[in-house]
Amino acid sequence: MIKFRERIIDFSLLILAIFFAIYARDIDVDYITYIQAFVIYWFFSTLYYHFSLTTRKGNIKIDYGISYSTSFAIFTGPLGAFLFEFVLRFTIYIYKKITNKADSEEFLDTLYNIGSFTVCGVLAYSLYHWLISFFMNFPFGYWILLLIIVAVVFITSSMFLLLISIIDGQVHSWKDVPKYLVSGRSSLDIWKITISNGLLLIFLQMKFWDLVIVLFIMNYILSRSIYSKSQSIQHKNERDYFEQLAYTDFLTAIPNRAAMGKMMEILATKTEPIAIIVTDIDYFKKINDSYNHAVGDRVIQSFANILQTKLGDSENVFRSGGEEFTIILQGLDYRTCVDKIEQVKHYVTDNHVTSYYQDNIVHIHFTASFGLYYFIPAQLSIEKGYIEADTLLIEAKNKGRNSLCYNRHQA
Numbered sequence: 439m440i441k442f443r444e445r446i447i448d449f450s451l452l453i454l455a456i457f458f459a460i461y462a463r464d465i466d467v468d469y470i471t472y473i474q475a476f477v478i479y480w481f482f483s484t485l486y487y488h489f490s491l492t493t494r495k496g497n498i499k500i501d502y503g504i505s506y507s508t509s510f511a512i513f514t515g516p517l518g519a520f521l522f523e524f525v526l527r528f529t530i531y532i533y534k535k536i537t538n539k540a541d542s543e544e545f546l547d548t549l550y551n552i553g554s555f556t557v558c559g560v561l562a563y564s565l566y567h568w569l570i571s572f573f574m575n576f577p578f579g580y581w582i583l584l585l586i587i588v589a590v591v592f593i594t595s596s597m598f599l600l601l602i603s604i605i606d607g608q609v610h611s612w613k614d615v616p617k618y619l620v621s622g623r624s625s626l627d628i629w630k631i632t633i634s635n636g637l638l639l640i641f642l643q644m645k646f647w648d649l650v651i652v653l654f655i656m657n658y659i660l661s662r663s664i665y666s667k668s669q670s671i672q673h674k675n676e677r678d679y680f681e682q683l684a685y686t687d688f689l690t691a692i693p694n695r696a697a698m699g700k701m702m703e704i705l706a707t708k709t710e711p712i713a714i715i716v717t718d719i720d721y722f723k724k725i726n727d728s729y730n731h732a733v734g735d736r737v738i739q740s741f742a743n744i745l746q747t748k749l750g751d752s753e754n755v756f757r758s759g760g761e762e763f764t765i766i767l768q769g770l771d772y773r774t775c776v777d778k779i780e781q782v783k784h785y786v787t788d789n790h791v792t793s794y795y796q797d798n799i800v801h802i803h804f805t806a807s808f809g810l811y812y813f814i815p816a817q818l819s820i821e822k823g824y825i826e827a828d829t830l831l832i833e834a835k836n837k838g839r840n841s842l843c844y845n846r847h848q849a
Contacts, residue, residue: 451553511559
C-alpha cells in the first residue's frame with residue numbers, strides 16, 4: 439500500500455509535467471537553437487552522470503550531482519524542459535539497463551525524475567520571467583535572482599522527497615524533517631549550481647555556443663579531477679579499513695595475533711629492554727561448560743577491557759588466541775613491569791562479569807595467570823622471549839593458577 443501511495447506522487451509529478459508541456463504549446467526559442475542547446479546539454483549531462491553520488495535514505499534512492507537543467511528550462515520553457523528531461527532520463531535508464539546497474543524500481547524512478555525535474559524547471563522558468571525585470575534594477579541583481587531560483591528549486595525537490603518519506607513512514611517526528619530538506623547539499627553546492635547555470639544561461643541567450651561548450655568542458659575537467667581525488671581517498675580509506683579488520687580481533691576489538699606478529703618484527707632488533715607477558719583466563723572451559731559460549735565471550739571481552747584500561751598508552755595488548763592474551767611492555771624497568779602485572783592480576787580477582795544466562799542475570803568471578811619475561815631483543819630473539827614467557831605462564835598454572843611467574847634474561 440505504501441509503495442502504491444509513493445507511486446501516486448511519482449505519476450502525479452509526471453502528469454503535472456506533461457500538463458505544463460502541453461499548456462506551453464511551443465518552445466521559447468527557434469528549433470535550430472533548441473536542437474543545438476539540446477544536444478550540448480544532453481551530451482554533457484549524460485557524461486556528468488558518472489560523477490554523481492547515489493545514496494539511500496530509507497527506501498528512497500537519491501542521486502547527488504550538478505544539474506544544469508535550471509538554465510536549460512529558463513532558456514527553452516516548459517515544453518523544451520520536458521522534452522530534454524524525458525530524453526536525458528531515459529538515456530540514463532537505458533545505460534543502467536545495459537550495464538546491469540538498474541534496480542527493480544529503476545523505470546518508475548525514471549518517471550519520477552522526469553516529472554520532478556520538469557516541475558522544478560517550470561518553477562525556475564516562471565520565477566525568472568516574473569522577477570528578472572525587477573532584479574535587474576539592483577547591482578548583481580541577475581546573480582541574486584539566480585541564487586534565489588536555485589535555492590527554491592533545491593527546497594522544492596527536497597519537499598518532494600520529504601513527502602515520499604512521510605508516506606513511506608520514515609519521518610516519525612518533526613525532528614526528522616530537516617535531514618530531508620537539507621538532502622545532502624551544502625551551501626557550496628548551491629553556489630556552484632548557481633554560477634554554472636547563470637553563466638550557461640547568459641551564453642545561451644547570446645548564442646555563444648563555443649563558450650557554452652568550453653564551460654561544460656571546464657566543469658567536466660574540474661569534476662573529473664575532484665572525482666578522481668575523492669575516489670583515491672575512498673580507496674585509501676577502504677584499504678585502511680580492511681587492513682584494520684585484518685589486524686583487529688572481532689570479539690574484543692583489540693589487535694589480534696597478526697598484529698602481534700607485526701609488532702614483534704618491529705621490536706626484533708630493539709636495544710632497549712621489553713617485557714613480554716602471556717596470560718590466559720583460568721578454568722575458562724569450565725565457564726563455557728557451566729553457562730554457554732555467549733557468557734564465555736562476555737568474560738573474554740571483560741578481561742580484554744581490564745588489560746586495556748589498567749595498562750598505560752606505552753603498552754600493547756593482543757588477543758593471541760582463544761582466552762589467551764599477550765602484553766608487550768616497553769620503556770619500563772623490570773620491577774615496574776612486575777608490579778603493573780601484579781596490579782592487573784589483583785584487579786581481575788577482585789571484580790566480576792555480569793551477563794545474562796537463561797533469562798537470569800549472573801555474576802561470574804574469574805581469575806587469570808600470567809607469565810612475564812624481561813629481556814633485550816637485540817640479545818635474545820623475540821621468538822625465544824615469547825617462548826620463555828609462555829613457559830612461565832605454564833609454571834604459574836602449575837602453581838595453582840591466579841599467579842604471576844616472572845624472570846629476566848641474564849646476558
